Amino acid sequence: MSALRGLPTPCALVDLERLERNAAMMRRRARTLGVGLRPHVKTHKVPAIARIQHDGAAGPLTVSTLTEARAFAAAGFRDILWALPLPHGRVQEALTIAGGLDRLGLLLDCAPTADELGSSAALHGTDAAVYIKVDCGYHRAGVDPDSDEALDLARRIHAHPRLQLEGLVTHAGHAYSCLGPSAVAEVGLREGAAVLRLAQRITAAGLPRPILSVGSTPTVMQATGLPGIDEIRPGNYAFFDAFQAAIGSCSLDDCAFTVLAQVIGRYPATGSLVLDAGALALSADPGPRHVAPDCGYGRLFNQDLSQPYPRLRLAALSQEHGKVQVRGGLRPGEFPVGSRLRIVPNHSCLAAACHPVYHALRGDLVAAQWEPVRGW
Amino acid sequence: MSALRGLPTPCALVDLERLERNAAMMRRRARTLGVGLRPHVKTHKVPAIARIQHDGAAGPLTVSTLTEARAFAAAGFRDILWALPLPHGRVQEALTIAGGLDRLGLLLDCAPTADELGSSAALHGTDAAVYIKVDCGYHRAGVDPDSDEALDLARRIHAHPRLQLEGLVTHAGHAYSCLGPSAVAEVGLREGAAVLRLAQRITAAGLPRPILSVGSTPTVMQATGLPGIDEIRPGNYAFFDAFQAAIGSCSLDDCAFTVLAQVIGRYPATGSLVLDAGALALSADPGPRHVAPDCGYGRLFNQDLSQPYPRLRLAALSQEHGKVQVRGGLRPGEFPVGSRLRIVPNHSCLAAACHPVYHALRGDLVAAQWEPVRGW
Numbered sequence: 001m002s003a004l005r006g007l008p009t010p011c012a013l014v015d016l017e018r019l020e021r022n023a024a025m026m027r028r029r030a031r032t033l034g035v036g037l038r039p040h041v042k043t044h045k046v047p048a049i050a051r052i053q054h055d056g057a058a059g060p061l062t063v064s065t066l067t068e069a070r071a072f073a074a075a076g077f078r079d080i081l082w083a084l085p086l087p088h089g090r091v092q093e094a095l096t097i098a099g100g101l102d103r104l105g106l107l108l109d110c111a112p113t114a115d116e117l118g119s120s121a122a123l124h125g126t127d128a129a130v131y132i133k134v135d136c137g138y139h140r141a142g143v144d145p146d147s148d149e150a151l152d153l154a155r156r157i158h159a160h161p162r163l164q165l166e167g168l169v170t171h172a173g174h175a176y177s178c179l180g181p182s183a184v185a186e187v188g189l190r191e192g193a194a195v196l197r198l199a200q201r202i203t204a205a206g207l208p209r210p211i212l213s214v215g216s217t218p219t220v221m222q223a224t225g226l227p228g229i230d231e232i233r234p235g236n237y238a239f240f241d242a243f244q245a246a247i248g249s250c251s252l253d254d255c256a257f258t259v260l261a262q263v264i265g266r267y268p269a270t271g272s273l274v275l276d277a278g279a280l281a282l283s284a285d286p287g288p289r290h291v292a293p294d295c296g297y298g299r300l301f302n303q304d305l306s307q308p309y310p311r312l313r314l315a316a317l318s319q320e321h322g323k324v325q326v327r328g329g330l331r332p333g334e335f336p337v338g339s340r341l342r343i344v345p346n347h348s349c350l351a352a353a354c355h356p357v358y359h360a361l362r363g364d365l366v367a368a369q370w371e372p373v374r375g376w
Numbered sequence: 377m378s379a380l381r382g383l384p385t386p387c388a389l390v391d392l393e394r395l396e397r398n399a400a401m402m403r404r405r406a407r408t409l410g411v412g413l414r415p416h417v418k419t420h421k422v423p424a425i426a427r428i429q430h431d432g433a434a435g436p437l438t439v440s441t442l443t444e445a446r447a448f449a450a451a452g453f454r455d456i457l458w459a460l461p462l463p464h465g466r467v468q469e470a471l472t473i474a475g476g477l478d479r480l481g482l483l484l485d486c487a488p489t490a491d492e493l494g495s496s497a498a499l500h501g502t503d504a505a506v507y508i509k510v511d512c513g514y515h516r517a518g519v520d521p522d523s524d525e526a527l528d529l530a531r532r533i534h535a536h537p538r539l540q541l542e543g544l545v546t547h548a549g550h551a552y553s554c555l556g557p558s559a560v561a562e563v564g565l566r567e568g569a570a571v572l573r574l575a576q577r578i579t580a581a582g583l584p585r586p587i588l589s590v591g592s593t594p595t596v597m598q599a600t601g602l603p604g605i606d607e608i609r610p611g612n613y614a615f616f617d618a619f620q621a622a623i624g625s626c627s628l629d630d631c632a633f634t635v636l637a638q639v640i641g642r643y644p645a646t647g648s649l650v651l652d653a654g655a656l657a658l659s660a661d662p663g664p665r666h667v668a669p670d671c672g673y674g675r676l677f678n679q680d681l682s683q684p685y686p687r688l689r690l691a692a693l694s695q696e697h698g699k700v701q702v703r704g705g706l707r708p709g710e711f712p713v714g715s716r717l718r719i720v721p722n723h724s725c726l727a728a729a730c731h732p733v734y735h736a737l738r739g740d741l742v743a744a745q746w747e748p749v750r751g752w
Binding site: 110225321337 | 384385386387391432438440441459460462463464465466469484486488490492515516517518520634638640641642643645646648650652655656657659660662692694695696697699712714723725726729730731732733750751752
């Protein structure tokens, strides 16, 4: 087993103890809330991590790409929801993957896509499990739950012989721009209310009650109850990150994904350092500037994470350089070139996707190396 | 040969005609300026593209990672400069790669790294080609060319039996924040002046004259003369991008790298669309907001790039979603779901690094598929 201190920089590290703690925390939370847990695996894209999230089982998952669907299907997961409005050009591929699973849920929010999917499913001679995407105020995608269009779409899906209306899905992405936990909780209440309202209209129209699926990591972390909701789909909680810590979903000590880097330049005249981790190791995500204007591109710690470095601000990233500004200037001898640091990135989903491999650490030892899937 | 219209979305496209035109333009520019051309390949990370940049030859290159150095060495390139301050933990690896090349130039800007490299080279029984990184005002890395430290470092390298002081390297990364071409040109003059001043001090001290290497794509594009300079290291020009177009390095018609996407959501009530290209297909680079506050995350065109869509603004990216705001709202029937678009990204270097493969187009046909190298 190799050791943390022997790993080349930059590289991606997953702290197993934190990951397992986060996974257990979310399973408990789902049980307490009385809902099923369908983790979104886009954060890590590694089947072994999804197993940890389900305590060893191949439980229900959410994916963001067909590549993820294929990889997790090959790893034994049989109930997968593809949480992206179905692209027309990918329908045949999706139906082929669905054929090998218990369920591949497909998302849509408009009649033309329902028609496209219905025709393809008929041609393919298979049924398709359809989820209607509902807009709960994020205004990225989804039907207005109070619109005629939403009910018409449910009826259209229900009426098609090859389409099964399985559920309603919503995601409160706007929770990330909230200013604090109580505002997040408020958004979470509206997230649940949106799918509940549409479900009531659907059953009032004589259609079967669909599964109600909600959830972002922030709203789930602030939820005190989810009456009427069937399942949650948080993803980021497996790793957490500096953004989630800033908005109150976790503490920095919960962040399981970090990037190991080293000091490759030291400039006492300007009180700055250069690290060998730039935008290709961390992503250029600007982070939680609305609540932490001085957040920089992540939070810095010593190599074994025992010591935060609040005086260090990761002020700028170029492709392979990270520029650190040292508050109060560099003291003689501190942070010499060759010093190794750990960075908790702003956004672990985007930072993790930068890396061809994650080194999974148990303490200071590398217990596993995982290759996340990539592409679409 | 497959066709553009059959490619799945999202995917990365390289227009060969534009790439070849950009490559020929930069070769002419280098000849006119009387300097050598050592393109930075971090933008594309594909040996076949570097061959196009050198008109078929395996000419001198600049790389940003040891992974690039290894891959381009394996593809026949024999004169490579690793343009990152040498990380201490990677010295042995670098010397091993150098052993198989005519030259692997290694960058440093401080005495501890020179000592580390000198000791390793002595142990390894090989010589190391050293370039001093000079700060020309970007203040990311490099020695102050007017400092005692800079001259001391040159002397220290020269005095070491295993270190050869090959050159001085600078990079005016701050040209990207300029407000227009004349300000860029001004930064370019200071870029050249910085290495010239240090070179004069070095030769005045009785040391051999080092090679003088400068260049960013913006400063090279605005240069009218580079007296005393030996080589330029532009990288981005192979692809160009929306950022370079905004600061006057190129026009949008020169941009050779695009991302193909499709409309997967259409929302007349909010005048918005959702594309299946998000931060993992485009990077989260915020772009040239200092000169184009409304730039969004890239510029949109129709599938064959014959038609710009200035009414479409790529306003927000999440992991796999791109949200487009339509100025003046959606007109009936326009941009139905399934419509395919091309996106010129803000920053082609970061966007290209998102993709496991580039489809190289000659007209509307895929002439080649290239897999860029990845990692460190």
